[in-house]
Amino acid sequence: MNRHGRVPVFQNGSHIIYNTIDIIQYIERIAVVSSGAESISASSREVIEWMQKIQDWDPKIFTLSHIPEKYRLYVSKFIRQVAIARMSESPELASDYHRKLKEAYETEEKLKEADVLRRSKDHLVRLLDEVERQLSETPHLAGQEFTMADVMLVPVLARLELLDLENEYIIGRPNIAEYWILVQQRLSYKKVIGKYFNGWRKHRTLLKAWFLVRIRSLLKRY
Template sequence: MQLYHHPLDLDSQKVRLALEEEGVDYTSYHVNPITGKNLDSSFFRMNRRGRIPVFQNGSHIIYNTIDTIQYIERVAVVSTGVETESISASCKEVTEWMQKIQYWDPMFFTLSHIPEKYRLCVSKFIRQVVIARMSESPDLAADYHRKLKEAYETEEKLKEEDVLRRSKEHLVKLLDDVEMQLSETPYLAGQDFTMADAVLIPVLARLQLLGLEKEYIAARSNIYEYWILVQQRPSYKKVIGKYFNGWKKHKTLLKTWCLVRVRSLLKRY
């Protein structure tokens, strides 16, 4: 089993948490979307949307995050030799929470909290990468053109206050619902850690990464206690803490930023 992902990517973190929690072995391939590696023709031919994570087991390839997590759960169950009918009865509730969290798109919220000079520099770099790949692989030109159009549309939508307001309101409503649920149970779907938690944790980690922990996490007592609790899990430390705790956060981001700047200056797209 192979996973194409990157530590900076929120959906990649969700899938990796699932893999670690379920104890499923896999081969890891880093594909950094900020430096345009997801646009390399070798990856783009596999997933013409150019998005990560991508999970592959033999000839079976999955792009959707929730589908991937549920597939990982089935693999884990089968590997234990237990009948699939014995999967927890809370599976429906877990799925509902996963879908509810996944329904919030973090892209506009995240980009709106990144300093404009950095955001515009990366956006311009990505557009140049798309154009370069388009000329290298003319058979993929239509798909690359779609990615280029998406990049321009994203920049335009970031100028619309309604888009940013709706994204924030959606997040606040989601966190309020999570806060209410955590007032009744220690984990999102009951007494035990489930894949619903694996989907929620990266959202909280993203808020911390953006320096918004005080406003969105600490302001909600139940989420704050939950956040302290889940950060102690080995899966969190391996998937997220390894890259974003303390000085490691600056190292991870600085390395990516330097790659973008150097390649931009040298025009090596």
Template sequence: MQLYHHPFDLDSQKVRLALEEKGIDYTSYHVNPITGKNLDASFFKMNPSGRLPVFQNGSHILYETIDIIQYIERIAEVSSGAEGISVSGREVIEWMRKIQEWDPKFFTLSYIPEKYRLYTSKFIRRVLIARMSESPELAGAYHRKLREAYQTEEKLKDPDVLRRSKEYLDRLLDEVERQLSETPYLAGQEYTMADVMLIPVLARLVLLDLQNEYMADRPNIFEYWVLVQQRPSYKKVIGKYFDGWRKHKMLLKTWCFVRIRSLLKKY
């Protein structure tokens, strides 16, 4: 089994947490979308959307986060030798879908300094044009991705886009806060795939230094956040990359790559 992902990608974190919690062995491939590695022809042929993560088991390839996690659950149950195959129940799946409905893309981009965001966006567009000429058989898919890049910049100029994203996030966190006032975990007394979906959202808020804005007035979420950070899966999937100097090292390395490639005009 192979997973194409990146440590900072929120959906990748969800899938990796599921893999770690279920004890599934897999081969890890880092694909950095900021440097355009998700646009290389070898990856793009497998997933023309260029989005992460991608999970491959033999000829079976999955792209949707919830589908991947449910597939992982089935693999874990079969591997355990259990007589019946059980996956997440209705309540867990409802939470998973609610959380997945929040798209962190515009929310995250709005907190990145404009000069860095625009520089990286320009770099990605040039990578797309270069790949389009290198792989003409994929020109249509690359063109759609190029159009998406332009549309993203246009949508970021629309204040309603960010407002809707923030409003959904607030409603979601309010609902989570109410639930955590009754149970220690999101779907009850036990840690489930619903928690796997939620933890990267909270980690993203911390990464953007927004924990005071979104967690300080939600004491149950704050207590929950402290609790889940103690899990080995969190430490391996998120803590390893977000604690201390490691976060800055990865960001600096990525930025240097983009700058050097831009200066050399090698896309």
């Protein structure tokens, strides 16, 4: 799986899928078949609706707005340097890297606009409020069982914790807070996310990312 611009791309042989939810459903079907299940049941309409609601919130601006400016600008500069270097190394891809370069500049401009930051935050708040109401009725987003809708929600909550925003966005919503505690007990969470987000490992995750960027910049290995 790779990304072309901001569009997710999944390729399995000659089969190529571009939509995030379609990719998830495709992988879900593969998992069901691999498990030896006799029948394949696609995600329900309710699950897909929740997946769409979660996907509609773009976390990019919100996340960047909560990163200290000096670090954010350093990484932004590094990304621009990479794009410029790639443009000179691969002229045939110059238009693609020019698009990435333009996006980097546009992102920095958006981060200066209070309305853009407010809309991103308001969108997140509306989403979490809706999740909070749903979890007052069911233990998971789409009912009694953990589904792909929950799989898409978990990274949103993990992102808030990584940014030290759980008190503002999670703890104040008791149903989400309880849900988040239970989710973190799942073996799949512990294997995929938990080991990077708990205790000192959380800071190591951030430090490792920063260290790699710093080293690559110094060695100019793009």
